[in-house]
Amino acid sequence: xxxxxxxxxxxxxxxxxxxxxxxxxxxxxxxxxxxxxxxxxxxxxxxxxxxxxxxxxxxxxxxxxxxxxxxxxxxxxxxxxxxxxxxxxxxxxxxxxxxxxxxxxxxxxxxxxxxxxxxxxxxxxxxxxxxxxxxxxxxxxxxxxxxxxxxxxxxxxxxxxxxxxxxxxxxxxxxxxxxxxxxxxxxxxxxxxxxxxxxxxxxxxxxxxxxxxxxxxxxxxxxxxxxxxxxxxxxxxxxxxxxxxxxxxxxxxxxxxxxxxxxxxxxxxxxxxxxxxxxxxxxxxxxxxxxxxxxxxxxxxxxxxxxxxxxxxxxxxxxxxxxxxxxxxxxxxxxxxxxxxxxxxxxxxxxxxxxxxxxxxxxxxxxxxxxxxxx
Amino acid sequence: xxxxxxxxxxxxxxxxxxxxxxxxxxxxxxxxxxxxxxxxxxxxxxxxxxxxxxxxxxxxxxxxxxxxxxxxxxxxxxxxxxxxxxxxxxxxxxxxxxxxxxxxxxxxxxxxxxxxxxxxxxxxxxxxxxxxxxxxxxxxxxxxxxxxxxxxxxxxxxxxxxxxxxxxxxxxxxxxxxxxxxxxxxxxxxxxxxxxxxxxxxxxxxxxxxxxxxxxxxxxxxxxxxxxxxxxxxxxxxxxxxxxxxxxxxxxxxxxxxxxxxxxxxxxxxxxxxxxxxxxxxxxxxxxxxxxxxxxxxxxxxxxxxxxxxxxxxxxxxxxxxxxxxxxxxxxxxxxxxxxxxxxxxxxxxxxxxxxxxxxxxxxxxxxxxxxxxxxxxxxxxxxxxxxxxxxxxxxxxxxxxxxxxxxxxxxxxxxxxxxxxxxxxxxxxxxxxxxxxx
Numbered sequence: 001x002x003x004x005x006x007x008x009x010x011x012x013x014x015x016x017x018x019x020x021x022x023x024x025x026x027x028x029x030x031x032x033x034x035x036x037x038x039x040x041x042x043x044x045x046x047x048x049x050x051x052x053x054x055x056x057x058x059x060x061x062x063x064x065x066x067x068x069x070x071x072x073x074x075x076x077x078x079x080x081x082x083x084x085x086x087x088x089x090x091x092x093x094x095x096x097x098x099x100x101x102x103x104x105x106x107x108x109x110x111x112x113x114x115x116x117x118x119x120x121x122x123x124x125x126x127x128x129x130x131x132x133x134x135x136x137x138x139x140x141x142x143x144x145x146x147x148x149x150x151x152x153x154x155x156x157x158x159x160x161x162x163x164x165x166x167x168x169x170x171x172x173x174x175x176x177x178x179x180x181x182x183x184x185x186x187x188x189x190x191x192x193x194x195x196x197x198x199x200x201x202x203x204x205x206x207x208x209x210x211x212x213x214x215x216x217x218x219x220x221x222x223x224x225x226x227x228x229x230x231x232x233x234x235x236x237x238x239x240x241x242x243x244x245x246x247x248x249x250x251x252x253x254x255x256x257x258x259x260x261x262x263x264x265x266x267x268x269x270x271x272x273x274x275x276x277x278x279x280x281x282x283x284x285x286x287x288x289x290x291x292x293x294x295x296x297x298x299x300x301x302x303x304x305x306x307x308x309x310x311x312x313x314x315x316x317x318x319x320x321x322x323x324x325x326x327x328x329x330x331x332x333x334x335x336x337x338x339x340x341x342x343x344x345x346x347x348x349x350x351x352x353x354x355x356x357x358x359x360x361x362x363x364x365x366x367x368x369x370x371x372x373x374x375x
Numbered sequence: 376x377x378x379x380x381x382x383x384x385x386x387x388x389x390x391x392x393x394x395x396x397x398x399x400x401x402x403x404x405x406x407x408x409x410x411x412x413x414x415x416x417x418x419x420x421x422x423x424x425x426x427x428x429x430x431x432x433x434x435x436x437x438x439x440x441x442x443x444x445x446x447x448x449x450x451x452x453x454x455x456x457x458x459x460x461x462x463x464x465x466x467x468x469x470x471x472x473x474x475x476x477x478x479x480x481x482x483x484x485x486x487x488x489x490x491x492x493x494x495x496x497x498x499x500x501x502x503x504x505x506x507x508x509x510x511x512x513x514x515x516x517x518x519x520x521x522x523x524x525x526x527x528x529x530x531x532x533x534x535x536x537x538x539x540x541x542x543x544x545x546x547x548x549x550x551x552x553x554x555x556x557x558x559x560x561x562x563x564x565x566x567x568x569x570x571x572x573x574x575x576x577x578x579x580x581x582x583x584x585x586x587x588x589x590x591x592x593x594x595x596x597x598x599x600x601x602x603x604x605x606x607x608x609x610x611x612x613x614x615x616x617x618x619x620x621x622x623x624x625x626x627x628x629x630x631x632x633x634x635x636x637x638x639x640x641x642x643x644x645x646x647x648x649x650x651x652x653x654x655x656x657x658x659x660x661x662x663x664x665x666x667x668x669x670x671x672x673x674x675x676x677x678x679x680x681x682x683x684x685x686x687x688x689x690x691x692x693x694x695x696x697x698x699x700x701x702x703x704x705x706x707x708x709x710x711x712x713x714x715x716x717x718x719x720x721x722x723x724x725x726x727x728x729x730x731x732x733x734x735x736x737x738x739x740x741x742x743x744x745x746x747x748x749x750x751x752x753x754x755x756x757x758x759x760x761x762x763x764x765x766x767x768x769x770x771x772x773x774x775x776x777x778x779x780x781x782x783x784x785x786x787x788x789x790x791x792x793x794x795x796x797x798x799x800x801x802x803x804x805x806x807x808x809x810x811x812x813x814x
Binding site: 063064065066067069070099100102103106107110121123124125128129130131133134137138291294295296297322323325326328329331332333335 | 466500502505507510523546754757768
């Protein structure tokens with residue numbers, strides 16, 4: 001079984017994976033809702049950090065809890081909790097970012113009991129020099145809370161080890177992304193997404209092993225498909241792998257992305273310092289920003305354009321989760337920036353489930369037009 | 376035939392002065408810029424009295440400006456369309472859409488003339504993502520500098536918030552330096568302190584006035600509150616606002632003593648949590664036909680006003696100003712001021728934790744002697760609406776009847792007025808409240 005097939009299998013059996021991990025290690029599993037959650041700290045305490053994701057199934061269970069204009073991801077994630085699919089969680093952590101996922105957390109806390117709950121207040125004025133020291137104190141509070149819950153002290157060595165493992169993880173995923181720069185990428189966008197989503201669900205040690213296997217596999221791999229138009233996906237949370245597979249069947253390859261189940265999650269490393277918590281705080285404040293925590297659009301926009309150029313992107317799928325205000329703000333400005341680079345754009349809006357037929361037609365039309373422009 | 380009590384009523388004696396003060400505030404927004412005052416954009420919740428340290432200024436709070444436009448559909452609809460033509464989504468903040476549309480059309484609502492260009496933007500991030508992004512769009516469109524304070528410190532607080540207060544105070548302090556740099560003016564600590572003392576005092580006064588509506592019959596109705604609120608919202612830093620609010624408070628006490636009602640047919644008291652749909656204020660006048668009086672809304676008790684909730688005792692009291700609170704220092708310089716503002720913001724009910732807020736809703740309802748809550752499922756504001764079903768469940772758990780309707784507080788195209796009235800009439804009928812005979 002190839003590394004990608006293993007990632008796929010783990011995604012399909014994510015809950016069983018976490019339950020097995022608990023059984024084998026005797027450790028605790030903590031859910032997290034947003035990529036601003038400091039997974040290194042959770043892992044350093046001997047816990048498995050697992051991102052809570054939706055399943056893209058029709059549901060109405062959240063309608064009594066969250067107003068329908070809360071984003072589909074937040075509603076879908078809460079639905080999983082209300083349905084009892086995360087009944088193995090020992091803890092739930094949340095970092096302050098946007099009000100939609102805040103609603104998920106608040107309702108989870110009140111209606112899906114979990115033994116350990118912690119909220120990390122994130123200083124969203126990331127341009128302020130006051131932000132990093134403030135987050136450092138928040139991380140200290142999280143560390144103390146975890147220690148109280150687990151009864152285990154998180155030592156500097158534990159933190160060093162976790163930081164190193166996650167830095168390795170990020171480095172290996174960036175290495176995989178480098179393969180996507182080639183004229184004929186040996187890995188599809190859907191496969192890359194499986195790899196990143198799996199990293200948010202798996203033990204980092206095991207994920208690193210699979211990444212090493214994957215890097216070795218990709219070095220010799222020749223794709224068995226035409227690359228077609230080189231596409232970039234930019235937007236809010238996106239783990240709809242079925243959609244990405246459909247997209248790539250239409251004659252394109254997603255060669256790079258910018259979303260929180262893609263590059264935005266893992267792009268930036270932690271630079272170790274004597275104080276173990278300060279560099280974690282530094283990383284999360286200065287990391288590739290989600291628009292929910294930043295008003296400095298150009299910071300994000302410039303990074304996105306640079307990625308598009310570096311990966312020789314020929315078209316962009318700019319998408320948003322319906323009602324996601326922070327991304328809705330950025331879309332017109334991103335459209336302008338891509339147009340200035342003569343890169344064609346398609347904008348799609350996602351819900352918990354999506355109209356596959358309509359999307360297919362729109363994507364086909366987009367690819368036809370973009371190919372005329374590009375080729 | 377059932378007979379109903381009919382209370383005495385009369386207009387407020389201070390009404391005319393209130394109208395004049397409100398008009399002055401709007402005129403200042405028109406003429407202040409021409410008089411060389413600094414024109415600053417920010418949020419209604421900004422502690423804008425601090426700007427007095429830079430000299431004379433006019434502060435345009437984006438939300439009330441958006442609300443003013445929302446109440447005038449012929450002006451609002453072209454604004455919405457101009458905003459949407461720029462590619463922005465129509466499910467975003469309704470206030471913001473009116474504001475940005477007005478900017479894109481280059482039409483200032485209060486004059487019909489050109490939209491003003493700000494000297495700088497100084498906002499607060501009390502609405503996750505929304506307000507800094509809103510201001511960022513203005514900043515880039517006008518090419519003006521922007522600074523904002525991330526001051527939403529207490530939501531779901533699990534840890535010791537002291538470092539959050541330090542973070543907020545530090546940002547305020549940094550922003551003073553920044554303002555000096557972008558304006559070339561020297562910040563006068565004394566003037567800023569004086570204006571902020573007025574600001575704290577006026578917030579407490581407005582909170583006290585709102586709480587006085589807990590008597591039967593209510594001396595003030597919600598529509599009159601909305602008409603007078605611009606004084607506490609836009610002129611919070613001025614002494615003249617203190618004089619007016621003291622006069623209003625004393626007059627309310629007099630009306631209470633003499634049983635003078637705002638709505639003479641009062642027999643059913645309703646309260647709200649959110650702002651109203653501004654294009655549909657007639658809802659309140661219409662429901663007076665049923666003897667329904669709206670006592671107030673939580674949001675404007677804690678935004679432009681301040682009160683003190685005693686959660687364990689189930690009481691709500693007027694707030695005191697920070698310097699009179701036990702253990703709070705006297706404000707002597709800008710460092711003290713920034714620290715006081717940060718701590719005051721952190722402890723203000725504006726930032727109450729979700730679970731605390733639910734308790735506050737019940738306490739306020741009891742204080743106001745309410746009969747039912749009216750909740751707006753507001754498509755125009757995510758933070759206000761996200762947990763509304765949770766609030767509904769909690770209020771009902773406390774035996775409080777709840778009527779709900781869906782709409783938008785700032786987009787007249789997004790509310791079904793007839794449907795809402797039908798729904799409310801059915802609710803009132805269920806509560807045994809019929810239209811009063813002869814109305």
